[in-house]
Every structure is written in structure tokens, then in C-alpha cells.
Amino acid sequence: xxxxxxxxxxxxxxxxxxAASEKGGSxxxxxxxxxxxxxxxxxxxxAMQSRKPQxxxxxxxxxxxxxVGLLVLLLVIVxxxxxxxxxxxxxxxxxxxxxxxxxxxxxxxxxxxLYAKFDVKITANNPNKKIGIYYxxxxxxxxxxxxxxxxxxxxxxxxxxxxxxxxxxxxxxxxTQYGNTLLRALQEQQQTGRxxxxxxxxxxxxxxxxxxxxxxxxxLGDCLLVVDSLSTNNLISIKASNCKFKLEL
Numbered sequence: 472x473x474x475x476x477x478x479x480x481x482x483x484x485x486x487x488x489x490a491a492s493e494k495g496g497s498x499x500x501x502x503x504x505x506x507x508x509x510x511x512x513x514x515x516x517x518a519m520q521s522r523k524p525q526x527x528x529x530x531x532x533x534x535x536x537x538x539v540g541l542l543v544l545l546l547v548i549v550x551x552x553x554x555x556x557x558x559x560x561x562x563x564x565x566x567x568x569x570x571x572x573x574x575x576x577x578x579x580x581x582x583x584x585l586y587a588k589f590d591v592k593i594t595a596n597n598p599n600k601k602i603g604i605y606y607x608x609x610x611x612x613x614x615x616x617x618x619x620x621x622x623x624x625x626x627x628x629x630x631x632x633x634x635x636x637x638x639x640x641x642x643x644x645x646x647t648q649y650g651n652t653l654l655r656a657l658q659e660q661q662q663t664g665r666x667x668x669x670x671x672x673x674x675x676x677x678x679x680x681x682x683x684x685x686x687x688x689x690x691l692g693d694c695l696l697v698v699d700s701l702s703t704n705n706l707i708s709i710k711a712s713n714c715k716f717k718l719e720l
Contacts, residue, residue: 563598564716565631567672569694570594570638574703577654585650587622589614589643591670597631603679604631607687610674612641616667619653621645626674661701665710670694672716692716 569591576588591612597604610626622645631637647653660666672692678685697711 561600562602562678564718565595565597565604565676565690566716567596567692567694567714568594569670569696569709569712569714572668572696572698572707572709573705574701574707577701577703579650579654580646583649583651585621585647585653587614587643587645587647589622589624591624591641591643593639593641595631595637595639597633597635597637599633601633601680603633605677605679605684606631607675607677611671612643613645613671613673614643615669615671616653616657619647621647626672657701664699666698666701668696668698670696689719690716691719 571592573590574588575590576586578586580586591614593612595606606626606629608628610628611623612626613623614621622643624641624643626641627639629637657666670693672690672694674690674692675687676690677687692714693716694712694714696709699708699710701707
């Protein structure tokens with residue numbers, strides 16, 4: 472009798488195919504996930520990116536334009552106000568005249584310094600019709616010879632009304648080094664009968680316009696005098712006088 476053929480159990484074809492397809496699918500999905508490139512980042516277009524800076528620039532430009540415009544308008548208003556005030560009040564600089572000059576003392580000290588004491592009478596004139604003047608503390612009157620200050624004194628504090636003339640009596644004292652040389656020069660000049668002196672005015676004042684008191688300004692003045700003598704306790708004759716004044720803001 473012939474041998475019977477042996478039958479070996481085999482897996483179903485469908486299950487094999489499914490298993491193979493599952494293995495293939497998983498491997499393919501893994502390979503695809505490994506080979507798949509990363510998603511590109513989204514970037515905004517250049518036009519959209521530049522919109523915000525343009526808005527800030529436009530706002531800054533508007534602010535600058537408004538600021539410049541306001542400053543120009545303020546300057547115009549201030550200039551117009553100043554022009555109107557000038558036309559209404561027509562301000563004039565006060566002036567001064569030297570009425571008399573006398574010397575109480577002029578001598579050498581033991582340290583060879585020159586001591587001088589002058590008495591000066593001046594007239595302060597306010598020619599303005601509608602402007603008053605407040606003479607503030609710190610005003611100074613001084614006498615000079617050849618760029619050397621001989622003596623100085625304080626201008627009193629007072630108020631001067633419009634179109635007013637006020638007489639002031641100021642006492643000046645001073646001490647100068649190298650008095651021997653200076654006194655000799657003064658004595659030599661006295662022999663000619665013409666001694667040049669310079670009377671300087673430095674007066675801080677405040678201007679009053681109606682009821683309004685403005686900021687402080689300074690009146691600066693130079694009075695070039697020519698006197699005949701420097702004798703003490705004698706009336707000195709003023710042969711020539713030339714005064715100039717200006718305002719310093």
C-alpha cells in the first residue's frame with residue numbers, strides 16, 4: 472500500500488495578506504513620518520509688517536507739527552502784545568544828570584592806599600507818561616579815574632512816578648591800592664585844571680505799566696565828567712558832562 476500524503480496546516484491566505492499589509496502599512500507610515508519635512512513657519516507679508524511703523528511715524532509727525540505750530544502761534548501772540556504795549560506806552564530810558572560833586576576826604580593811608588570820600592548830587596528823570604519805575608535794592612553809583620575805581624555808594628530804593636524828577640544825594644567811599652602813584656597822577660592832572668572822571672550808574676529797576684509790575688531790568692549809565700579841582704571841602708566846578716544810558720535785560 473502506498474504511503475498517504477501528509478497534510479500540514481497552513482495559515483489562511485487572507486490573514487497572511489492582512490498581516491503583510493499591516494506590517495507594510497506600519498513601516499510605510501513610520502518611514503513617511505520620518506521622511507516628512509517639518510511644516511514651514513508662516514510669515515507675514517512685508518506690506519503687513521510695515522503698516523504699524525508707518526502709523527507710529529505719522530503720529531510722531533503730527534505731534535511735531537502741532538508743537539511747532541503752537542510755538543509759532545505763541546511767538547506771534549507775544550510779539551503782537553509787545554508791539555501793542557510799545558505803541559500804547561511808548562517807553563523811554565530814564566536819564567540822569569550830575570548836579571554837584573564835592574570831596575570830603577582824599578588822603579593816603581599808612582598802607583599807602585588811597586582813601587576817597589565823595590558826595591554826589593544827581594537828578595533822576597523819568598520822562599515816560601504812563602510808566603512808573605521801581606528802583607530796587609542793589610543800585611550802585613561809582614566814580615572812576617583812568618579805569619581805577621576811586622569810590623562807590625548805594626542808590627536808595629524808591630518808586631518814581633511817571634514824568635517825575637527825583638533828586639538824590641549819594642555818599643561814596645572807597646579805598647584803592649597803589650595810592651601813592653594814583654594820588655601823584657591826580658595832582659599832576661589837577662595842575663592842568665581839567666580832571667577827567669567817569670561816573671557810572673548801575674541801577675536794577677522794575678517797570679510798572681498801569682497796575683502791572685514787569686520783570687527786573689538794569690539801567691547802565693556812564694557820565695563822563697571834567698572837573699577843575701579835587702580840593703577837599705570845596706565846591707568843585709563841573710566843566711563838562713556827557714551822559715549815556717542803556718537798558719540791560
